[in-house]
Amino acid sequence: MNTLELIQKNLNAFSKSERKVAEVIIASPQISIRSSIATLAKMAEVSEPTVNRFCRRLDTKGFPDFKLHLAQSLVKGTPYVNRNVDEHDGAEAYTAKIFESTMACLNGAKNTLDTTLVNRAVDVLTQAKKISFFGLGASSSVAHDALNKFFRFNIPICCFDDILMQKMSCINSSEGDVVVFISHTGRTKALVEVARIARENNAFVIALTALNSPLAKESNLVLSMSVPEDTDIYMPMASRIAQLVLIDVLATGFTLRRGSKFRENLKRVKKGITDSRFDLCDL
Amino acid sequence: MNTLELIQKNLNAFSKSERKVAEVIIASPQISIRSSIATLAKMAEVSEPTVNRFCRRLDTKGFPDFKLHLAQSLVKGTPYVNRNVDEHDGAEAYTAKIFESTMACLNGAKNTLDTTLVNRAVDVLTQAKKISFFGLGASSSVAHDALNKFFRFNIPICCFDDILMQKMSCINSSEGDVVVFISHTGRTKALVEVARIARENNAFVIALTALNSPLAKESNLVLSMSVPEDTDIYMPMASRIAQLVLIDVLATGFTLRRGSKFRENLKRVKKGITDSRFDLCDL
């Protein structure tokens, strides 16, 4: 377990002074590993032995040993930890926090994603007669993004925000069609119903959603990622970002599976777009 | 450059005693990073200052600093680097690469984003009579996402994919309106023209785009982030993700600026959504 994450997780288990130390370290781990125990103690406004006790509580032999662990975890794992935005944060502070939280989130998502299932999903997608992407609310922009990506592959594809259009589309689906549903919670009633209809019409249902959710139960294949819930009102839904990256992953897998001739095509599409742009020399 | 490799490579450049130190470290680096300078000196059968000099020769401040560098280099795998997907990658490999590249990208974006400008943008947005979000192609899903976020703030807001609708909307704009344009390259002709129209009608133009691009030149305020260009056809546009996070940042800044009463409202909206969901006990 990553030392920095460990500190973050145990924040509540620490005593008042120890928490001060923890906060200083989380705020600037890179500085911490270069500081002496005296400097760190001063930064956290506690005494040196408190810092030492803090280190021991984290199962290290002492301060130098702790620094070693921290230094290694800064390389290995995420240097970033989910930090909530505070009411009094300035632009610099909240910008950093949001970027870092998002990165921490992606790291978590990556580690909990089952790549065997990714592989199966890619299998199914490459063999699809038609692919549909459906999401509602915040997830609808993820569906749009997926449309944009898969559209370039020149295969029958569709994407609707509208729940009725989604239903109609599913009613018309048949064997060989694949429907991808996107929902963070997997508990949006309307969407779950659409998924059921898709299944009833022999479509293959892939869900980017939470494990064991109602939506997951209606699906043939569930791609889930554990992403911390957005308990904080300031905190934007990083889950959405993780879903987008997952779409990237699926699109990439798709491209790879299709072989080299297919990739030549892609280059042509990309080149086609540049014609609607100013030349680089216009810069 | 990896410290251990560096030692290995420079073996011949060291003096006799220093080489002894180098050999001991190469033989058991894990032990070395946990030893004191005295222990290491004894292991190498040299004096302590020799070890110290050895450390300085490797451009470190001293023994503790050297240990830090060594410790970090001993950790395998560099996580946050942009690694291109390879034709022969399996699902696990490309999944990891894409997630990690995206994180690397976000990190880069974070570091190149000017928070002073973020602050100004938030200023402008909070005072806007109406806010519009426009993007084309891949950026249109970013615009949608922005709509979804800012919509909750209960202010006049709009978002169009259609270039004609965008134009019409801009022609009708007036003093106090803010239009946010989203474009990775900033060179999409159609969008640049819309921006010009917006400006001509006294709207305040914010662009999430590349510095010095034609779009940037038509804008009152440019939020740019340096994100590696997607040279690789496999590699999905991580720039899009960075833009989404930037939207998150702006939305958060907006929320903070509006004060605590406003945030109470947001909680209500959030609660309102849950009614269209299955209860948690349905899980």
Place this chain on the structure above:
DNA sequence: AAGTTTAATGTAACTTTATTACACGAACGA
């Protein structure tokens, strides 16, 4: 609610660790 106990924290003495200053001796060149 007061007293007792326990946990948390800081002070100061002490130990360990690292660095510096300097001296000695070998290698090299004139």
Place this chain on the structure above:
DNA sequence: TCGTTCGTGTAATAAAGTTACATTAAACTT
């Protein structure tokens, strides 16, 4: 051969980390 330079070690010094203990705050008991 002498002087210089470079490498090395010894010893002194400084810095960092740890321990023991005293003090204070918190919690629990009666």
